[in-house]
Structures are given as structure tokens and as C-alpha cells.
Amino acid sequence: MDGSPISSVVAAPNPWAWRLAPARLRLLLEAGSAALGGSIGWSALLGAIALRILLSPLQHTWDSQTWWNALAQMGADPNPLTAIAHPYQSMRAMSDLAAGLGRELYYEYWAYPPGMLMLWWPLARLWTLAAGPMIPHFAIPDTFTAAPFPPLLSFLMKVPAIAADVITAGLLARLAGRTTARWYLFNPYVLLVCLWTFDPVMMPLLLGGLLAAERGRWTLSGMLLGLGGAVKFVPLLFLAPVCLWAMRRSRTRWRSAVFAAGGGAVAFAVVCLPWWNGVQFALAFQAGRAGGSMSWQSIWNALGWWQPLADFRTVHLSLSAGIGDLTLSGALLVTLWLTWLRQLDLWDMSLALMLAYLAGSKLVNEVYPLPALALAAICLARGASPARQRLVLALWVTPLVFALINVPFWGFVVSPAEALGLVSANGAWTYYQGYAQTYQYLSPALAGIGVTFQGACVYGIVHLVRGRRTEAGTRLGPVLAHAV
């Protein structure tokens, strides 16, 4: 201990661990421990990391193919600029093939911004050089498939997500307290998302962006959200509440809002512009794909169960995207309007907007509610109420249950089982055919869970809008009267 302010905040420093390290490194490590382990607790932190490493061989069925093919294609190319373009080009070619075969208008492959590809390219390259070329395999849409991921590669590709989960927990510890951070680290749904996809990587950038906005660091806030948007598009949504918050709370409101929006746009553009054609195609895919899963459009799937409406598949495919555009834009606009009118604070406004996104979107996959869960946990810690507790519960229990039925739960072991030679691809496919026979009877149950989730989102928005405001404010009637 050198008696510096930073080292003095460390709860339980290990006196011998950093003895040989240079003083500057020691300061950095101690600051890190204060930010993460100091506030969460090292045992909890190490336990959470160990749990994630243990779960890392598990993979989602179809998405494992996406990760595998992206790594395979990038690993074969020593030039990162062209390497990162390959998944986008393949998605376009496979979409042409899927459409030509009359299966789907788009092929679901790399439909995300390039941020994660940039993180993965060095790993893909190293793995290819060390273990030989990976062969990409593209299953046709609506086919059961899982890529045989070697457990080590599966772990390595999830290192960014695991690290991001730890940083997110550190931010939650600061924003909502140690208990919330620990709860987040060991929440089964958060663990599921971490083993499934790379959504956790955007979380520190999202929360960091909102935290920066709360502290009046508008450009930094925009840039963090823009970088988050370069990993997955969702953090870009939060530029709206940040700009509105800047308008309300900053002395130089227009300037601050422009700086936030500009910072976001610049950060997003810097990452995405080299592969803009691909990003555009990914956006077209997101706009054009049919809805379902946990969104209100899950009722389309349930309709098929009732014989008179069994032929609704065509109508679903035709109308889903068009209606989804309207419901999403409408839900976001109405929620922004209401949150502004009711003077919600930044966190409530952000949560309401995220819930509006989940309520209005035509497609809500099981991993999408992760940002809403973190934001709801922060809002709960800052202003506890039974309604908020119910919301937090709904935001992780319903997607978890939905995923366990929909993926289904045993699907997560197919990839490692294939890699270890315990099951063949054909064997897994045959097993799935049996499951698919029962799946048709599960559609109404899944639709029910989807509708429940949607109800929770709407309930959350209503609760937020009707509830606490930044300051004691006015009732809706006089406000409307005055506005008119």
C-alpha cells in the first residue's frame, strides 16, 4: 500500500499479489479492483466468471452456424478489411439462393453491424493458423442445424461477452448497488444470453453511454452509444432519450444534444462505413424479415393451430414486416412523447423506450430483453415498487422459459456433442424431427408466453409514464391544455 487515494479505496487488497509489478500497473489494477471486485466482491466475480467458462461450450443451434461460418470465412483471409466483408457478401448470396429456391426472401446470417466481427477477426485468424482452415456450412432456412464448435474455440469466442458481463456488473454496482450487480451476474437469463450470443458486449457501452449522459458528458455518451450500435443496432435507440435529456438538463441544450447525436453518428460511422453495403443489407434484412418469436406477432404462429386459420402462413409472411414497421415506429414515438410530457428521468425514459421497442417490434428474440432487464434493475434499485419488481421478474423469466421451449433446451448441447463426436449431425436432425412433431402443439403455449411478455412491456411503460417524474410535476390534463 502506498497510501494513494486510489489504493485506499480497495476493500481488501492482496498485499503480495502485485509486489513485483511496476507502480503504475499496480495503481491501474487496484483501480480495476475497486471498480469491479471491490464493489462486487472477488469471490462473486470469480464465481460468475467460472460459471460462464463452464457454460461456454454450449451453443444455440442456428446461431452457432452463424458464428462458425463468420469465423471460418474471416479466418481464411489475412486482410481484415476484406475478411469482415465476407459474411455480408455470403449473406447476400445465400439470400439470393434462399429466395430463388422459394424458401425465404432473406437468409439469416450475419445481420449485425461489423463491431463484433472486428473483435473476432484476430481470434478467427489465429485459430485458422493454429488449427487449420474452418469449413463453412450453410443450412437452408428453417432447417435444424448446429455447428460442431470445439469447446476451446467456443470459450475463446465468448471471452468478449464474458468480459462485458463483468464490466456491466461493475457499472451496475455503481448505478444500482452491489446486490443488483451480483444478482445480474448470477441471473440464469443473463447466463443464457452470455452463452448464446454477443449481446452482452453492447451492454457496457449502453450503460456507460447513459451514465456519461447523466454526468453531462454528452459527446462521450453519444460516442459510447454509437460504438454500442456498431456491435448491435439497439444502443442507437438510446440516442433519442440522451438528446432529450440534454435538451432538458444541459445549459447549452441544443449544443449538447447535437454533440451527443453527432458523437453517436461519428462513432457508428467510423466502425461501419468500410462495410456500409453489408450493413445496409443487414438493415434491409431486419426490416424485411417476418415477425414472431416473443413479439405480439407470435399470435401468427398460434393461428395455424386452429384449422380455419391454418393457411395464415402466407398472410403472415406478406403482412408481418409491413405491420411491424408501423407498430415499432408508433410505439417508439408515442412512448417518447409520453415520457417527455411526464418528465421522466433519463433512466426511466430509457427503460420506457426499450420496453416500447420490445412491445412494438415485430420480432423479439429471447435475447433482446437483456438491455431492458439491466435498465429495469437500475430503476428498481433507485425507486423500488412492487410493480417494478414484477416487471423485472417478467423481463427475465418469460424469455428464459420461452427459450427453453423454443430453442429447445437440449438444443444447446447439440453443438458441443457434435464436436466431441457424441452425436452426428444426421442423428441430431432425426431427433429434432421428433421434437418438431410436438412443437406444433407448443405453438399456442409459446404465443401465450409471448403475449404475457408483451403485456409486461406495456404494463412497464404505463407504470413508468404514470409514476415517478424527475420533479414534482403536473397532471396530464393541464399539461395537454397548456400545450394546446
Place this chain on the structure above:
Amino acid sequence: MLFDAWPGAKPTQLKAVRMVLLGLSVALIGWLGYAIGRGQSLAQIARLYRDETVNQYTIDTGQLVAQFARASGDLKPLLSTTDGVSLVDYSDWDYTSVVIVDGVRYELVRLVPSSSVDYGNKRIVEGLRSTDWQLSREITLSGNQATIKFGFLADKPVHDVRLTMAHVDWYYLSVSPSATGFVATVPHASRTEVETGEIRTPAYQVTVTAKPAGSPAPDVVTIGLNTPYGIETVDTQFHLANPPVGRVVSLGEEIVSYRKL
């Protein structure tokens, strides 16, 4: 009063807040108008008319033209030069264009077609569907070269697939088959001009290179219908064993290019 309870709020801040509220309200009203209009335009939302009235796709590199008929048996595609000389017509009408799956013979023209076009990438994809499997044909143009990829998609286990693809022209003046394809010559002439003997001079040389994905058939290239005026059909054959289920597997590809004589 609106926002009066906001401690420390200055008149200029209140003005900004109201402006944002006004802006959001205008956006909301605009959205409502848009939504009503969009909702009324059911045909547009449904997009049921997509490609319904389009019978043919044409892509053009400036050196090579591909015409693809979506519903008929020929022009699958027809590759021609920019001055209108037919080089190769991948014809499903031709009786030699067949696929044999586990010993059962299917004429390509009797399979159920589907197709898509990507004008930006000069790519056309066709699917030919049977009950339990589907053939794919992907046509991509680049310069004076066309790449035709044949794929097979099994929906349930299949053991043996043999595809014979006919390459048709009114009359090839000469054909030189080899182990990897064939070279043929075509005249710049109408059918009548060839049949009357008015024009017998080759104008272009077409090269078709076949690359089977699996083990090559004993005769990759065979000469089909031969008439006194010239050869009408050249066939290529591809073979595939035990394709995996649920994945488009390559049967092989052909590269077509030409040069002026």
C-alpha cells in the same frame, strides 16, 4: 402551468422544452397520417404482386447477356452476345435434361420452378422442386463469362443424384468435347440462313468448362442431337452421393465464356 414545478427552470429552457414537445407531437401526428395511409394500402403492404407479372429476368454485363424465363422450359438461361448471337441455351425442355434421384428419373421441365434475381450482383437463382428435394441453379455474370452453379438440397435422406444438363443452340457448327467440357462454334446467322446454307461461317467460339463437385461421371460431356445442319445439343453430367439433409450441396459448376473469331 406547464413545467412550472421544475426547480430552477428558466424561461428559455421552458421554451426549448415546449419546442421539443411540439416537435414530438408533429412527428406523432405525421406518423398517424402515414400509418393510416400505409394501412389502407393493403396491396402495397401485402406485396402480393411481387414479381407476379415478371416473366423473364435479363442481366447484362455489356459483353454477355443472360435471359432467364421464370416459367417456361427454355432460356434457363439463354446466354448470348450483345449483338444477339445465341451462345448457349440451358434448356429444361430438352428431353435429355433430367435428374435421376435414387434411380427415379425426373425431367427438369416437370419440376416446380421458383426464382429470384439480384440485379446489383448480376445473379439469378432458380429452384426446381420435387416432393423431397430441390435442385438449384445459380447464374452469375462477370465480364464475358457466366458461372452456372448446380446445387442439390435434400429434405430427407437421398443416396444418389445424377444430373444431365442440356446445352442447346439452333446449330453448333462444330463441337470439340473434352474431359472438362467442350468448345463449340456458332454463326452470326438466323436459323433459316444456316439451314439454307447461306451462312456457314463461325462467328464466335464458346467454351464451356464443367467442374463436377464430386467424382466425375465417366462421360462428363456427351453430344446430343446431331442434324445435317449442325449439332443442337451437348450434355454435361454431374454426380453426387449421399448429400447431407437440409443443406444445398454443390453438384458442380460450369463456366461459359466466348471469343470472337
